[in-house]
Amino acid sequence: MTSPNLLKTLTAVVLLLLGTFNSKLAQAQSALLQNAPQRRVLSLNGSWNYIIDPYENGFYDYRREAFDQSKSGKGGYYDNQKPSSTQEEELIEYDFDKSQAMQIPGDWNSQRPELLYYEGTIWFKKSFNLTPKAGKRYFLYFGAINYESHTYLNGKKLGMHKGGFTPIQYDITSLLNPSGGNFVVVKADNTRRPEEVPTINTDWWNYGGITRDVFIAETPDTYIVDYKVQLAKGDAKTLSGYVQLSGEGKAGQTVSLNIAEVGIKQTMKTDADGRASFSVPARKLTLWSPQTPKLYAVSLSSGGDAIQDKIGFRTIQTKGQDILLNGKPIFMRGISMHDENPLIPGRARGEGDLRMMLTWAKELGCNFVRLAHYPHNEIMLKLADEMGLLVWAEVPVYWTIAWENPATYQNAETQLSDLISVGKNRASIVIWSVGNETPLSEPRLKFMSNLAKKARSLDDTRMISAALELHRTPDNVIHVDDPLGEFLDLTSINEYAGWYWGGKPSEITKYTFDIKYKKPVIISEFGGDALAGYHGDANTRWSEEYQEALYVNQLKMLGGISGLRGMTPWILADFRATRRQHPVYQNGFNRKGLISSTGVKKKAFYVLQEYYRQMAQKYDGK
Numbered sequence: 001m002t003s004p005n006l007l008k009t010l011t012a013v014v015l016l017l018l019g020t021f022n023s024k025l026a027q028a029q030s031a032l033l034q035n036a037p038q039r040r041v042l043s044l045n046g047s048w049n050y051i052i053d054p055y056e057n058g059f060y061d062y063r064r065e066a067f068d069q070s071k072s073g074k075g076g077y078y079d080n081q082k083p084s085s086t087q088e089e090e091l092i093e094y095d096f097d098k099s100q101a102m103q104i105p106g107d108w109n110s111q112r113p114e115l116l117y118y119e120g121t122i123w124f125k126k127s128f129n130l131t132p133k134a135g136k137r138y139f140l141y142f143g144a145i146n147y148e149s150h151t152y153l154n155g156k157k158l159g160m161h162k163g164g165f166t167p168i169q170y171d172i173t174s175l176l177n178p179s180g181g182n183f184v185v186v187k188a189d190n191t192r193r194p195e196e197v198p199t200i201n202t203d204w205w206n207y208g209g210i211t212r213d214v215f216i217a218e219t220p221d222t223y224i225v226d227y228k229v230q231l232a233k234g235d236a237k238t239l240s241g242y243v244q245l246s247g248e249g250k251a252g253q254t255v256s257l258n259i260a261e262v263g264i265k266q267t268m269k270t271d272a273d274g275r276a277s278f279s280v281p282a283r284k285l286t287l288w289s290p291q292t293p294k295l296y297a298v299s300l301s302s303g304g305d306a307i308q309d310k311i312g313f314r315t316i317q318t319k320g321q322d323i324l325l326n327g328k329p330i331f332m333r334g335i336s337m338h339d340e341n342p343l344i345p346g347r348a349r350g351e352g353d354l355r356m357m358l359t360w361a362k363e364l365g366c367n368f369v370r371l372a373h374y375p376h377n378e379i380m381l382k383l384a385d386e387m388g389l390l391v392w393a394e395v396p397v398y399w400t401i402a403w404e405n406p407a408t409y410q411n412a413e414t415q416l417s418d419l420i421s422v423g424k425n426r427a428s429i430v431i432w433s434v435g436n437e438t439p440l441s442e443p444r445l446k447f448m449s450n451l452a453k454k455a456r457s458l459d460d461t462r463m464i465s466a467a468l469e470l471h472r473t474p475d476n477v478i479h480v481d482d483p484l485g486e487f488l489d490l491t492s493i494n495e496y497a498g499w500y501w502g503g504k505p506s507e508i509t510k511y512t513f514d515i516k517y518k519k520p521v522i523i524s525e526f527g528g529d530a531l532a533g534y535h536g537d538a539n540t541r542w543s544e545e546y547q548e549a550l551y552v553n554q555l556k557m558l559g560g561i562s563g564l565r566g567m568t569p570w571i572l573a574d575f576r577a578t579r580r581q582h583p584v585y586q587n588g589f590n591r592k593g594l595i596s597s598t599g600v601k602k603k604a605f606y607v608l609q610e611y612y613r614q615m616a617q618k619y620d621g622k
């Protein structure tokens, strides 16, 4: 009889091996190209044929054996098989070209009424013409596929990826048809599973499919795969970073860094790993800030490769209970946001959606946005740089994650590494958040503190945070002593006094705070639902007046926190959420938005807008 402990150990070992295998397969994809959109030669956005496959008929045979693991590797929908003659005597029970099409990027839930709640597999196929050139490399790049994807080019498997919000990239150079005719097939599966990241329960819509841009990037054979160009930690006078060439053993290669506007022209040599690190005096820089979102044209080149980026330079650090941007104390006037334009249901699809959302945030008087609860579109980060909005960026380690599953941790760490890889040159990003509202336990503390350490090892120039847990005592004290707080630079909490607990809005000013950590405090969420146009008095739940009174009293209550240095109330706009079922007030929407799902500003919008006007006056003197 196996003892329970031995069984537990064996299970952990098996899970670890499985996790390693999965992460290896997932990492079969090439190292993410930094600023990949700059290298786009062919967009694959547009109409993709699709096949709905809830039984995964196109992936497994009737004995549940994966076709692409069979000896021939054939038999799945990814072959994109066609009858060899007009008699159609072969039995082929699918045909992409005769199937329906939908628009990519775009989740399937919002494109077909019958798919609004669909969770499972849908196959996508796109044919394209690209004649590969000698001396070039080609990468197939997806901005995101939610949640698990298996991707094939011309019938050959490229790899599997997990994670619904981070880029996916495959080197397809050797698989492109010299004739130019090619086809890509994707198996996208948004099934929720307890051991995934996020887990099965979230308060947002489980939009499935290819939800961000798809394109083919071209580089020279030896290319600049990665780079970081930022100010050295806490030093506004020194640029530091690195340029990483592709391939092995590229020692002694010449790399140039050029920022013409401030007369920086640096030439350096790569080390045995193909990396050229630099530390360059930078005296004449205009530092990036929300008031002056100055971006510089940065050019990097090596051999036959060159890439340009627009980068802002600023320092961010904490000092006691202050947050210093470029050495000056700031108050972070924020708002939380999902990656969803309420006016066009579904995942936000492109720059127009994102620019509109950020314009709403600016109208509110924000200098800060919390991009909840997962990595947002890379376009959003570049817009925040351009429009002058500080960013809280986050991985979907949300609620009840499988803390003791090694594969789950590996998955979370991979998503965090990809989040930081994509965002490390964006001045707007000042906070990496390793999760949200996770229940206290030893395994959770180990999981989250390891993520915090990993984030700091990848980037020690930004603040590390997470929405911590709080608890209340009968004497109306809100206590914040979550042990995870030891590992973070900020104390952030989601507190819903006046909505989920604490009585009516007028009663919540009875609360005071007892916060263990002497660090800057950011209230990462507060709020309440209001159905736009539904009116009552300050005690009528769901009315605009209730939400307005809640904001008035929340701001009074929070004024009692001496270390308060920012907030990101929940949330800019109403958003789709499967858990929100009330047939009158919700209808599948979380209504905590300050702006309704039809773009109407609710009364509480103006309460926060006035508060932010006063805070801007106090901190920025404007």
Ligand code: GCU
Pocket (backbone or CB within 6 Å): 203, 373, 436, 437, 494, 525, 570, 590, 592
């Ligand atoms: C939580 C959670 C959000 C959720 C919100 C709510 O704090 O972080 O994702 O939508 O509360 O209950 O509306």
